[in-house]
Amino acid sequence: MSLARNVFVQTFFTLGSRVLGFARDLALNARFGGGGSGPLMDCWATAQMLPNLFRRLFAEGAFAQGFVPVFAASRAQDGAEAADKIASQAMAFILTVVALVTIGLEVAMPWLMPLLLSAYVNDPGTMAIATLMAQLAMPYLVFMTLASLLSGVLNTLGRFALTAAAPMLLNLCTIAPLVIIQDQVQAAQWAAAAVAFSGLLQCALLWWGTRKLGVKLGASLPVISRGVRKMLAIAVPGAIAGGALQVSSLVTQMLSGSDPGARSVLYNSDRLYQLPLGLIGVAVGLALVPRLSRHFAENDHAGATRTMDDGVGLSMAFTLPAAAALLVMPFFIIDATVTRGAFTSADALRTAEVLRQFAWGVPAFVLAKVFTPPFFARQKSKRPMQFSLVSVAITVVVGAGLWYWFPTMGIDGAIGLGIATSLGAWVNVFLLAAALHAEGAYTMGSRVWTRMVRLLIATGLMGAFAGVCAWQYELLSQLLWRKEVAVLAVIVIGVVIYGVAAFALKAVTVAEIKGALRREKGVAGVPSAGEG
16 A cells, blocks of 8 residues: 555545544533533543553554564565564553553552642542543553554554554444433443443454454463564653653643633643644555665665655645644634533633644644654664653643643633643754654655645635634634534635645645555555555
């Protein structure tokens, strides 16, 4: 499969998952409110903190990016049986470690929750609900660890569809109790339990996928074999490097726990700005690793550069307009789609101001997913780990400072957390790009920079249109009968404007699209996958 085909397969199913996730968030906000409407949404967001951290670290690529090179190399050099043995040993070892961590978190949760959600520390009822919800959702960590390994196996073999489709089960399972159960507290608790149950279903689906391909994974006692040590040497730093954004997000969530409603605001803005990252950045990152592994194994520097050029161009072609829309019309988007039930326009306004600060960091979040794979493919994951730690440090220091300083000026402290997260993301990208250039692994050439300029012009035209529409939000809502119709019309017209401008400026050409979709030979030692 070509890079573009792999990305489109991943993006297609991820889009389906995100649509279901959006439906779930609509149900959550309608039932529980947000931004200060009530404690249940804060309880839900807190219960999802650790499971979401691990899901984004592992299930969305960081662990898979560390595991894939080792598994692929073993399969190519030693055969399928040896590779399956390494995968089985890795599974046994990692599951044991994560299971122990999960049990520890379950036991410690009554003492952790006052730190995670300090705004309600004097409300024993809310603290008890939040603690139980977190404990019900926590087993998801174990299931996602297994799912990440199974996803790595499938991606190495060129199968991307199941790994992208599996998260749909999470949203389907959590929507059900929100719709069926009438009591608010019971609905929230059953939804938290459904998170863990969905993890079990995802593992079952991915296990079936690996067995169908003939991969034989067996249960065994955990051992630290040579293969496991090699995998951990790449995967652990890789998980830290790939999870810089997630660790920063966790820190901002920790800070926000002292402000009633701030946790809900960050949860909703996080879901929106993570959309282009999940649809584009993760998809491109997962598709790049096997292809770059082949190029570097064959000392094909020109092929690796061409693949990276395609990855940067493809990711930015989709990311820049999305970031512009979130930057210029956040209230329009949130109020038109989310405001209903217990979620008010005041909640939408507060969320929009925070989302605007995350928006200018979106291209950096996606570029980090593109610039990290060359390190994984060359089994050099310590450098991006170091850069991610610098990024996290900047986010924590700046975020904490703005969180406490902004309220003294009458500004929402959550806005400062958004600013710090975006700033840290851009620092991470600059460090990654500089290291790739210094190591001779990749440098953005004139062709890529020219395309970026053209994409920015096309994005500017679309952004100007979206800005005018956001300014006339009330009028458009009246002219088009409903605000939901208005935002849909603006998005459709904006996409058309951007597409026409991109083609007119030759930022994207038909020939390039055909070339990107053309099939290429598979990863070394791995058969080509025609159907993902």
